Amino acid sequence: MPEPLPLHATSGPDAVLPDALKGHWVDTRAPRAARPFLKLARIERPIGWWLLLLPCWWAAGLAAIAAGRPYPDPWHCLLFLIGAILMRGAGCTFNDIIDRKLDAEVARTRGRPLPSGQVTAKAAALFMVALSLGGLAVLLQFNRFTIVLGIASLAIVAIYPFMKRITNMPQFVLGLAFSWGGLLGWSAVFGRLDPPAYLIYAAAIAWTVGYDTIYAMQDIEDDVIAGIKSSARYFGDHTREAVALCFGLATALTAIAIWLVGGGFFAWLGLAAFAGHLGRQVARIAGASAPEALMLFRSNRNAGLLLAAGLALDTIGRALLAG
Structure with missing residues (x-):
């Protein structure tokens, strides 16, 4: 069995989890009674809602x-931000309720x-409902x-926690859920879905499989013991090549979407910066330790922001030139 973590890292409301941001306000300033619930929602690990928001x-x-x-x-972008935080928290709470026995077997x-x-599971379930109602109010x-369309995504969210038990690629199902914003961001403007x-959405799925495979590299040894399936275990010695393929596919699909909407210089510049960032990650995967894998995983926030900034600047630049 895995070696137990030190007591201060594994129990009580003051516990600082291994993949949490050090010195986060949840661990230092939040009321002690609220800390376990804030940690259920992963508030001290903001990378999750960033990755849900960016598509x-x-x-x-x-x-x-x-x-x-x-x-x-701007109003849509703000709503997406609030909704991402709430629904990521609800999804993680649901995942933790389902996985509480498996989680006890993994050091992280x-x-x-x-x-x-x-x-307790009951308190967690009530907390999940409250977060979900907040998400519904946003939707x-x-x-x-x-x-x-937003409500339809709940079917994927509901099955995801079970995928690590039955498939070697639970990351793909995670991608189906985490990339849903690629559909919502478009339909919020047009009230329909079109090829871009x-x-x-497909680009974001490929991106998710890539970055979550990097994330899963932290847990390979414990996952084998606990019987948890993951793409990192499945790809094994070919993980670097698999992640490169996922990131390359994400870049190619995004390029086609930009071409279809008639994107200009800044959109292509944003895509180039995004692709360059992903390429740097691939170059550093081989032999990465668990802390290094976590750092690479977290860096996908910056990669995604580069693309988002390029697309936003493209619209602003066109408006300035037209004015």
């Missing part, structure tokens, strides 16, 4: 270019609130098509 912003940028708007809709996760006994601000939306 929304990509699609919003593409839609703004296609519609000839001077910039992506056994200190989480449920397996460590800080929160109701959009057009009817987007509301229905499907392309950016």
Whole structure:
């Protein structure tokens, strides 16, 4: 069995989980009674909601270019931000309820609130419902098509926690859920789905499989013991090549989407910066330790922001030239 972590790292509301940001306000300033619930929602690990949010912003940028708007809709972008934080928290809480026994067998996760006994399953379920209702309130601000589309994503979210038990590629199912914003960001503008939306959704799925494979590299030894399946285990010695393929596919699909909407210089510059960042990650995968894999995984926030910024600047630049 894995060696136990030190007591301060595995139990109590003051526990600092291995993949949490050090010195985060959840661990230093939040009321102690609230800390286990904030950790259930992964508030001290913001990379998750960033990765859920970025496909929304990509699609919003593409839609703004296609519609000839001077910039992506700020109200939509704000709603996507709030919704990403709430729904990522609800999804993670649901995942932890389902996985609490498996999490107890993995060194990196056994200190989480449920397996460590800080929160009961019932309390976690009530917390999940509250977060979901908040997410629903955000979703109701959009057009009817987007509301229905957003609700449809819950089917994928519901099955994801079980995928690591039955498939070697749970990362693909995660991608189906985490990339849904690529559809929502487009439908929020047009009230329908068009080829660029499907392309950016597929690109985000490939990106997700790539970065989450890097993330799974941290747990390979424990996953073998616990019987948890992952793409990192499946790809084995070919992980670097597999991630390179995923990132290359994400770049190619995004390029087609940009071409279809008539993207200009800044859109292509953003894509080039995105691709360059992904290439740097691939170059550093071989022999990466667990802390290095976590660092590479987290760096995908910056990669995604480069693309989002390029798409937004493309709309702004066009508006300035037209004015």
